[in-house]
């Protein structure tokens with residue numbers, strides 16, 4: 001990470017533990033260099049995303065602090081069911097709080113049982129060790145009643161987070177009642193945001209907010225389509241990075257940057273330039289979110305010479321799929337469209353969740369993938385339990401599936417690598433030994 | 439051309455040497471904390487044209503020596519298929535892991551599963567239990583085969599199972615019945631894995647675990663099917679690794 005400005009006074013003011021924070025940034029910078037900067041043949045316009053990652057705790061946090069000083073509210077969330085559109089409508093800034101690192105696990109385990117998923121432990125760890133400037137910069141942190149792990153963890157977290165905190169009540173069935181619950185949750189959220197910001201949500205500001213987020217999603221759809229080319233013009237790691245930055249960057253600047261990236265990728269596709277030769281084994285990852293800096297599995301997959309071409313994940317399809325119909329004239333109509341877009345997301349917390357497997361198969365076919373790797377965090381009941389169902393359905397559709405359960409630690413990297421390599425060999429359908437890549 | 443297949447496992451290193459595609463020699467030596475040194479010893483004087491490494495030490499080896507690599511999944515599939523061309527299912531119980539590989543009619547890997555997170559259900563598990571019962575390995579196997587009754591052992595974690603066994607002996611439970619119960623526990627796990635992944639004939643059982651006659655007998659009984667043993671079950675993956683250089687390469691499966 002290149003630090004040109006000294007952000008330490010800002011971090012102190014945000015109440016961070018500077019020593020631990022230094023350790024975190026050093027580890028992050030190291031991992032980023034190893035995983036991303038070492039890739040060959042990257043698009044030039046990825047430079048923007050490298051810059052954003054370099055400034056993940058610097059410039060972007062300063063922007064949040066400045067936004068607050070200018071009277072805008074900052075809202076942090078942990079789930080793609082928290083609608084950014086409402087935050088933008090009241091002139092606020094919405095940031096996804098990442099929870100992708102094995103940090104502060106011991107501290108987290110003072111409050112959480114050991115068999116809690118790594119994502120939940122991670123946001124507890126970051127909060128308890130005082131290393132997350134995003135949480136500190138928030139006016140409001142929003143949880144959601146999704147899986148049992150988060151639901152119960154938020155009860156404890158509410159007292160630890162040190163910011164205003166609210167939980168959106170979430171449905172667990174895709175029924176009429178379920179939709180009504182989601183709608184009520186969004187109305188409550190809207191009221192809370194209006195109260196906090198002093199701004200009333202109107203058809204005008206909501207339409208503008210919807211258009212801003214739609215533009216961002218449209219850019220991501222464009223990126224997803226370009227990845228369908230063979231040879232694929234961008235690595236799965238770089239595309240994942242764009243999906244991760246989606247959650248915390250300034251929306252307008254982000255959209256512009258993704259479109260710049262897509263312009264470059266379009267040229268690559270026209271010239272048949274790829275990050276790997278045509279005919280390379282193509283993989284779709286499906287399952288739990290991969291929050292920054294959880295790059296473990298994609299890094300392993302791409303180190304075996306395969307390339308990732310799509311993500312059926314929150315950091316991916318679930319975050320970016322579908323647009324909100326912004327044609328309504330009233331706040332009421334627009335709210336209905338908003339609920340429709342989010343209610344279609346097929347997260348495994350819903351029961352039953354019948355659209356996820358066909359959706360995954362469709363993504364695999366659209367991306368011309370040879371196989372799907374299902375990624376579940378250990379102790380994540382919804383995704384682990386859904387995995388065999390999804391495996392069966394997707395394989396019935398003719399696409400082989402490899403199921404992997406892991407966490408954020410590095411202990412199982414070699415075991416994962418063996419499985420992934422064997423899967424890639426299986427998909428390649430050949431028996432030549434692979435030339436070794438270190 | 440002289441090709442060596444090297445299977446660098448957690449407990450042993452296996453070598454198969456091919457001369458123009460024909461096996462001329464093989465060896466199995468114990469591993470150590472320094473797998474590279476063991477491999478160097480195994481290769482001393484061999485003068486291969488090509489070395490293909492598989493097993494958990496394959497990357498380490500290829501990073502330091504001239505070698506290609508192949509996963510043990512692909513390697514056992516190739517080895518088993520060479521020894522028995524009608525193979526459709528491979529069960530491999532190794533020192534620290536168990537794997538099941540399903541092959542299509544054409545011999546291509548169709549599905550696989552691997553347990554390598556802990557020693558549960560592996561060769562290592564039975565070794566520890568034999569020691570806990572003060573049996574040499576061969577007598578432990580013999581006792582398991584001949585026991586009239588089985589004392590069920592529930593824990594599959596090596597550490598918990600060991601204490602379960604020790605407290606059972608302290609209660610005066612028959613040692614042979616425990617030996618039987620422990621073998622049955624491993625068999626239950628392996629059979630469950632086989633049923634999850636595939637169960638097409640022919641079934642080939644390999645890896646160090648296949649040297650255990652009690653395991654072989656119980657697995658065949660529990661499946662009600664014939665389970666084939668290759669002549670040297672430990673070297674199947676090393677053989678597959680060596681053979682891989684001669685197998686024709688195919689392009690990736692076509693996608694719709």
Ligand code: SF4
Nearest residue numbers: 078079080146314347
């Ligand atoms: S997996 Fe479900 S609950 Fe978790 S972040 Fe994604 S949408 Fe939210």
Ligand code: SF4
Nearest residue numbers: 117119147149288380
């Ligand atoms: S990964 Fe699974 S268990 Fe963890 S928060 Fe998300 S849905 Fe819940």
